[in-house]
Amino acid sequence: MQTRRDVLSHSAKVAALLAAVGALPQLAQAQAGAYSTAAFEAKNMAEVMKALGAAAPVASKDVSVTGPDIAENGAVVPVGAASSLPGVKRLLILVEKNPAPLAAAFDISDAVDPTISTRVKMGQSSNVFAVAMMADGRVLFAQKEVKVTLGGCGG
Numbered sequence: 001m002q003t004r005r006d007v008l009s010h011s012a013k014v015a016a017l018l019a020a021v022g023a024l025p026q027l028a029q030a031q032a033g034a035y036s037t038a039a040f041e042a043k044n045m046a047e048v049m050k051a052l053g054a055a056a057p058v059a060s061k062d063v064s065v066t067g068p069d070i071a072e073n074g075a076v077v078p079v080g081a082a083s084s085l086p087g088v089k090r091l092l093i094l095v096e097k098n099p100a101p102l103a104a105a106f107d108i109s110d111a112v113d114p115t116i117s118t119r120v121k122m123g124q125s126s127n128v129f130a131v132a133m134m135a136d137g138r139v140l141f142a143q144k145e146v147k148v149t150l151g152g153c154g155g
Contacts, residue, residue, distance in 0.1 A: 040102050045094055045129065048102050049139065057131055060140035065093075065130035067146050071122065074148040079103075080117035081130030083140070088114035090133040097126035122148045 038051035049056060066080040081091045091114060093104040103120040114132065122128075125147040132140045 039105070040100060042100070042102060044101060045096070045131075048092070048094065052133070054133055054139045055137065057129075057139040057141040060132075060142065063130055063132045063140045063142040065128055065142045065144045066117070067128050067144055069145075070147045070149065073150050074122040074124070075150075076119045077122050077128075077146060077148070078117065078119050079128055079130075079146075080115070081132070081142075082115040083132040085114075085132070085134065085140075086110075087135040088132050089135050091116050092129075092131040092133070093118065093120060094129040094131060095120055095122055095126050096129065097124050098122060122146065124148055 036051045039048050042048040042051050045057070062085045063083045064081070066082075067077060071077040079093055081093055083091070087110075088108045091106045091108055092102060093116075094101045095103050098121070104116075104118050106116045108114050108116075120128075125145070127143045128146050129141050129143045134140065
């Protein structure tokens with residue numbers, strides 16, 4: 001009869017062998033140089049676009065932003081962004097009145113549906129922007145006003 005200690009010992013040996021031959025998946029970690037620190041420290045949308053080396057965004061019905069009309073708690077506001085266009089390379093979520101407007105940035109490959117959702121902090125009622133950066137250099141956006149009843153950024 002095998003004991004729990006035997007099973008753990010054998011599992012550790014198998015894991016070590018798999019790691020030695022490179023058969024274990026790598027940890028999903030953010031790369032230090034993958035995103036522009038300046039973009040996350042920018043104070044408005046124009047500065048974010050400049051830090052990312054992108055053109056000024058243009059409103060588009062092919063980009064959508066989702067979120068509640070009224071968020072009861074600004075500390076956890078569910079928002080999402082999507083695009084119906086092919087060729088989306090990056091989706092951004094910006095919160096206009098936050099101290100740092102760029103709340104999230106997602107790189108999108110051709111194998112992935114350009115639809116994301118996350119939760120953001122909002123200090124006060126504000127416009128939330130979904131920005132789609134396209135492979136051809138276009139930058140498109142949609143916006144939605146989200147009213148916050150209890151601030152999440154120290155309010």
